[in-house]
Amino acid sequence: MTRRSVATAMPAPAPPWHHLRLGTSWQLLIDKQARTGLLFIAPSVLFLFVFVFYPVFDVLRLSMSAISFVTDRERFVGIANFVEILRDPKLATVAWNTLIWTVFSLIGQFGLGLAAALCINQNVPGMKLIRTILLLPYVVPVIALALFWRWMLDGSFGIISAALQSLGVLGADQSPLALPNGAMASVILANIWRGFPFVMISYWAALQGIPTEQYEAARVDGASTWQEFRFVTLPCLGAITRVMLVLRLVWTVTFFDIVWLITRGGPGGATEHWPIWIYEETMGFFRFGTGAALAVFLAGILIVCSTAYLLLLRRESDP
Amino acid sequence: MKYSVSVAIGIVTGLFGFGASARAVDLTFWTNLTTAAQANVIQKQINECLPQQPGVTVKFETVPFGAMYTRLITALRKDEAPNIMNTIEGAVGFMQAKNGLVPVTDVVDKLDRKDFIASYLNAVAKDGQIWGLPDWALHQEVWYRRDLFEKAGLKVPHSWDELLQAAKNLTQAAADGRPAMYGFAVPMGRSLVAPQTYFQIFYSGGGAIFDPKTGNYVFGDQKPLAEKSLAFMIDLYKAASPPASVEWSWSEYRTAFVKGQVAMTNEWGAVVQMAAEQNPDILKSFDVFPFPGPSAAEKPAASLGGGYYYLVGKSSPDKVEASKKLLLCMYDAKRVAERANSRPIFAIPATKSAFDSATFQSNDTVKHFKPQLETIFKDVMPTWFRYGMEAGLNPITGQIEATTFIGDAVQNAALNKIKVSDAVNQIDEQLRFQIELLRK
C-alpha cells in the first residue's frame, strides 16, 4: 500500500480545524489541537526568547547608539548612524558587489545543485561513494579552503593561474586575484564550489519524497523523460526551492568568511561586500553602533526581499 | 617549615612588599604565538618560574590572532582582562586606551632600562609610563640575493633611485626555459601588508603620522613626501615586481623570494626559516641592507618595525604583583634569548644582554647570519616606528591594522584607478576621522 491508497481507501472526516482562519478566536487555545501545537512549539519559543530575541533587540538598540571607544559609554543618536551609511561614498560599490556576489553565487549553486541532485538520485552502482565525494566541498573547513583557493590562483605557483596564463587570458605571473573582476569571479567560483552540495542534498531529499506512483502514472500516460521532469519532478520541488532560495539568499548575503579569507575584500575594494563592511566597522574601528546599523540595514533589505518573494509566490497557505 | 619560611621571605623581599599572605593566586596568561614551537618555549619557562611563587598557578592559553580582539572585548566586558598577555603592539594600544593595563615601568627599571633598545620602549610609552615589556623585537629591512647582485655587478643601493635601478637591472622576462625574475617584490595585500610596505618607504624619507616629539598629527603636513613615497612604491611595482603582488600577503612574497623568483624584498626575516624548510640551497646567498632613504647623502630616517610585548592586565594587587614577579623571572637574559630563538632571525631579543648572551649567539641560524644580524641590530632596530605609535601608544595603530583603508588607497593607486594624490588624501581623511572619533 502506498500513501495515496491510504488516503483513498479510508476517507477521513475533515478535521474541524482546517477550515478555521488564524486569529479567529483565542478560544482555540482551549482546543486540544491548539494546545498540542503550542506544546510542541514551546521549547523552541522558550529558546528563542532567552537566547535569540535579546541579542537581536540589542543590535537594534546599538544601531541607534554611538559608543565611545575609550569609555564604552553609549549615547543615543537616533538615525544618525543610518544617515551616515547612506552618505558614505562606498555604499554604492559595496551594495553592487554584494548584489553580484549573491546573484551569481545563487545561480551557480542552484543550477549545479539541481543537476547534481538529479544525477545522484539515480541508484546506479558507485553512486553512494559519488554522493559522499560531492558533499565534501561543504565539509572542508573554510580556512583550509580559502588558503587552498589562494594557492591554486597564485600567479606563479597556482595551477589555475598557470592554465589561464598558457591560454593567454592572463599575463605572465599574473593572478586573477590581482584583477578586480578576476577577484570577484574567483570568490564567486569558490563559493559555488563550496555551497552547491547544500542545494544538492536538499533537492535529493525532496526528490526522494516524490511518490513513485506519480512517475508511474506519467509513464502510463506516455510522458517522455523531459516531460516527466517538467510535470512531475519540478512542481514537487517548488516548495523546497522557495524555502531554500530564501535561506540561501540570507546565508550568501551574510557570508563573511570565504571572501575575507581569500581576498580581504580587495583588490582596491573590488570584492568588499556588505559583511566585510560590517566586520571592518565592528572589529576594525570598533564602532559597534555603525556596525549594528549596517547589519540592521542589511536585515531590513533581506526582510523586504524575502517577504515580497514569499508573498508573490505563495501558493499554499499556512493553515 | 622551610617551605613556609621561604614563602614568607619571598613575599617580604618581593617587589612591592604588600605583605599579602600566601593564598592561592590564579593567573591567566595569553599568547598570540600559537605555533607549537613558540608556545612550548613560553610554557616551559612559565613552569620554570612558577616554583619561585608557590601558591601561584597559571592558566596558559594560546589565542589565535584572528580571535584576539573578540576575546579581549568579551574579557573587558566581564572585567576579566587576562593577567599576562604576550601580543603585538597594536593590542597594547587597544588595551591601554581601554584602561585594561597596569604600567610596567617598575619592571623595566628593575631589569635595567638601558639594557632595552630604546626604540622598543618608546613605542609603548604613554603619559610618562611604559606599558609593555619588549619581548620579540621585529624589524623590516631589504633581504636580497647576494649572488645575483655579484653576477650583475651591483652594489648595495643607498637611495631610492639606486634601489629602483638595481631592481630594474635584475628584472628579466622569462626566456629559453628560464623562468622570469623580478627585481623587488612590492606586496600590497589589502589588510596589513600594504601599510607595512608603504610605511617602510614613507618612514625612510622621514615621514610620520604623529610627530615623535610633540605627538601632534603631522601626516597631513607631509603630503609631498607621502605622495613621493607612494609614487616611488608604484614605480617599483610596475618596473620590478610581479603583477600579482598588488594583492600579495606575507606568504606570497616570502615564497617568491625563497623560491628564487624575486631578487630583493622588504622583509621581516622570516625568509630564513622558510628557506631552511623549502629551499636550503638558497640560504647562503641571502644578505640584508637597511631600506635606503630617498637620497644617498642621508641615512634612512627610520624603518617600520614592531614587536611582541608582555603586558600586565589590570587586576587585584596580588595578581598584578604575581604577574610582575613571573615576568621578572622570564626576563632573565637566557630566557629572552630562548624565546627569540623559537623563531630565529624573525624574532630578535630586544635587550642587549640577551642579544649578546651565549644562548642567543650559539643558535645555529644566528651563527650563520651573524653579520646580517649585526647590521640589523645596529642599523635598523634603533630607529623604527609603527604607524600611529611614533609618539608612543595610540589605539589608532590597532585600527589601522584591523582595517583596510590604507590598503584600499594603495591598491587603487597601483591599479591606476585613482591618482597618487587622491590616495594620500583618502588616507589623510580617514586618519583624521578616526583620530577624532577616538577622542570622543
Place this chain on the structure above:
Amino acid sequence: MNESSSTFSKLATYAVALTLTLFVGFPLLWLVISSLKPSAELFVSPPRILPHEITFEWYRNLLGNSGSISLFRNSLVVGVSTTLICMTAGTLAAYSVTRFVYPGKRVFLVAALLSYMFPAVVLFISVYMIINSFGLVDTHLGLIICHCILTFPFALWMLKSFFEGIPCEIDEAAWVDGASFLRTFFTIIVPLALPGIFSVAVFVFVLSWNEFLFASVMITSGTLKTIPVGTAEFITSFDVRWGEIMAIGTLATVPVVLLFLCVQRYFLRGVLEGAVEG
C-alpha cells in the same frame, strides 16, 4: 526505480557524475596531495600535481600532539549535541506549524528567521553576555547553545518545507484511528520525513563543525577547543603553516564523511516505508 532503466539515461548519469566529480574532486585531491607534500614541493613553478616524495610529517605533527585529538573529540561532542537538540526542537516546531492552528504562528516563523539575518559578528557580544550570565562560558553547553542559535532558523524552515510535502491525510487517518498527536508524529510522520530530516541534520552538523567565531570566543580552555579554532592557530600574524593546515583540513572531513556514509541510507525512500504500510 524506473529512472535508470534505459542505458542512455545510465550513461548520461555517469557522464554528469564524472564531470561533477572532477569539478569537485580535483581541488579536493589537490588538498589531500599537498597535505602529503614536503615543504620544498609545496610551491613549485610550474605547478606539479604529483610530488616527488611523500611525507607524513604534517600528519605526524598533528596526531602526535594530543591537543589535536581533543580538537576532534570536542568538535564531535558539540556537533552531535547541537544536531540532536536543534533537530528535536526543530522537528517538533515544524510539525506543529504545519499541522496545527493557533495564534502567533506566522509571527513565530518570521521571528525565527530574523535572527538568521544578522551576521555573527554583531551578535556575539550580546550572546556572550547571556551565556555568561548562565555561567556557561568555557563549557561545551555554552557553545552548543550558540550553535543552536545559528542553526535553528534554518532547520525550522527547511523542516517545515519537508513536512508540508507530506499530505495531512496521513496524520488525519491516524488521528481518526485514535492515535495520539505525539505517537502519530513519532511513528508515522517522522519515518516518512526521514530524507528531509537527515538532510537538515547533516547541514546542522556541518555548520557546527566548521563554526569559528563563537567557538573562538566561548571556549578558552585548551582542552575544550574545536577544530576551526585549532586550525586558526596554525596562522599567526606573520606565519602560515601550510602543511599542517592542509593536513587538518583533510582530516576534518573524515568524521563527517563517515557519518554521512552511515546515514545515507536514511535518505533513500522506501527504507522505512514498510513500517508505514504494515
